[in-house]
Amino acid sequence: MTLQLLINGISLGSVYALIAVGFALIFNILKFSNFSHGGLMSVTAYIGYVASVFFGRYIKALPLFIVILLAAALGGGLLAIVVERVAFRRLRNSNSSVIYYFISSITMGILMENSVTIFASSNFYSYPSFFPTSVIRFGALSVAIPDLLTFLFSGSSLVILLVVLFRTKIGLAIRSTSFDTATAKLMGMDPNRVVAATFFASGVLGGVAGVFLGINYTLYPQLGQLIVKGFVASVIGGLGSISGALIGAVLLGVVEIFLIGLVGAGWSPVVIFVIMLVFLLLRPRGISGVIVQEKA
């Protein structure tokens, strides 16, 4: 039974990891909190829905699911690039203070969420069911197929991201720019391209996350506020660390499933908040967070 919960938790955690890593990517590279990420997830959740309606006529079940994921991922990536262009590029070029990034990202987030509200407001939409809700047995363990697929697809997305980050040229460019933009520029890397690539990656993760959130929580415009899970995961895992975001997210998923068993789904935001506070008191830099020493 506990092991069952653990598996559920890991599956949920993998979705949270998508959210947290999408957020952490921007934070690492551009050193600001991208509050529009939630809004992006709301939009991509609906993109996925539209894709499911459109393609649902021709294909079903697993192939349909994959197509929807791709549509949302691509849509998310492109949307993120647009967001960067509209909301952040000017700020970056004029070297504005952090405050403007905050306002800009918040505004974009609200705008995106609001546009979903306007176009989809009073109706409740939900994704069709893609796979049978049956279970696979591994010896004494039974794993629900939806959980397994969630874990597989989220996990693969993250693995792909890590491969891109650590094994490709553009990934190297992204990582170098995160350390020192000026030097990276001098080494011939075009910061605009690097930033766009980072946002694209973040948007892809957000897109996949949006679909999973839409499946798990049904579709409503404020879906994006589940980005709070990404925030909590980042705090627990440590701001400034992608591996931390991953670990924090999986931990969060597991803890949340156990908590829901104990106190019910209604109270879990409260308990999670308390856990976050406790972490801040005991280990403020999180699990693998880095403390950046400011120079005088």
Place this chain on the structure above:
Amino acid sequence: MEYLVSTLTFTGITLIGVLGVYMVTGLTGLFSFGQAAFLAIGAYISAVLYKSLGLPLPLAAFVAMLVGLAAGLLVGLPTVRLRRDYISLVTFGFGEAIIAVLNNTANVTGGAMGLSGVPQRTSFSLVLASVIACVAVVISYKNSKYGRQCLALRNDELAAKSMGINVERLKLVTFLIAGVMTSFAGVLYVFYTTYVEPGAFGWVISAEWMIIVFVGGVNSLTGAVVATVLLTGLPEFLRFASEWRIAIYCIIVLLILNFRPSGIFGEHEISLDFLRRLFRKGARTA
């Protein structure tokens, strides 16, 4: 006429919340998504104490503000010593947590159905007096060692510390004052609208207030006041459909960010000096 009064009352209550955001975000440079949660705390605590326990209104209001203070301490103490982003993330979670608490304590708060049957005790004059008092306090705060040190730490935290400024304590104090003030606004709010439900206190409200401060000019108190009247009052007068109101806010902000990032008022305040210069100019051209 009644519509005018009601709009002004509502604008006044919003203004008190915006003043809190001005202190926390404009003066101190922190981005708190939790201001709406303080509004909720003020509203629900005072309403429940008044209705269910029969406490007299001033006492209920006072207790509500105390609870707001306690909540501010709970959230603020662990976060102010950390980098700026943390207070945003944590206050976001705080807001969600408060809404969850409200939704799950239906026997006390009415849960998702909301709390109704609260008598209307807030009058326009009460709101007006409160607004004047709060504006006065914020002006006094800004033109004091507190305000200056806040601006300093917003500008350059490291240098501020090196000048002997106790950055953590200042952040906390500002955050607490704003929390208490917003809780008070919550009391005014619930005894005006007579009905509240948890969904009205989401992070978007906090974000809207931050946007208002920014549009007015993040460095200008006058700007915050003017922008509140413009962005809250005007749509009500023009009977805007509320769904588009938010989208319009956002577009205004994006325009301002790109073309006049310092906001409508920029750095300027209405001061005696400013008015004097204005009149002198007018006299000269006459």
Place this chain on the structure above:
Amino acid sequence: MSSLEAKGLSKAFGGVKAIDNFSFEVGGHDIVGIIGPNGAGKTTVFNLLTGIYSLDTGQVFLDGKELTGLPQHAITRAGIGRTFQNIRLFRGLSVLENVMTAADPYSDYNLLDVCFFTSRKRRREHAVRDLSRHYLKIVGLEGYEKERPESLPYGLQRKLELARALATNPKVLLLDEPAAGLNPSEVRAFIDLVRAIHDQFQFSIIIIEHRLEVVMELSSKIFVLNFGKLLASGTPAEIVCNKAVTEAYLGQEET
């Protein structure tokens, strides 16, 4: 008349030992200089003294009271004031307000005074304002009170940094490359200013400078840092003759 004692300061960043067992003291009414080639760790010493970096090992004493490990603002209030190598003035505030913020921590009134507009607040505010104007006058920035620091020419910005540091009421004043970027006549004026301030107030001064004439003229004692270690110390005359020092700066002679 105050004494600052630093014993065995060490600090490593990752694998690099930035400061290695550096000790020095400045006592009484001295002016002391810290010099060394680029990257020797001079600013790091200041950052360690003021609590910006935490010490790996070592202790700092001011008038016998230990400052090690205290938070930055507490160290400043205990009596260590400083200027920054890369000017760090507060941009949202006027010139006068920049100085006032440094004097504000000592201004004795509270929130109740703020909320109720008491006369105590008014009086203290006046006092801080007058005091800050006084410091501006000392450094020669009279008349610039309402300006923005960004609009000041470089030399005046440096003066503002100095005025602000004075307002923290220091017992020991740390000046980090205060003459950097000044032209020769400005440097001359600056040396005179420092001497005037030193005569007027009773604090000690520690100067980091690359402009050797500044250090030579003002200091009674010089500490030379190289790769984070103390290379030599002594009077200006002794240091100038010290072979190890010239080698550190200029390299060894080719034989």
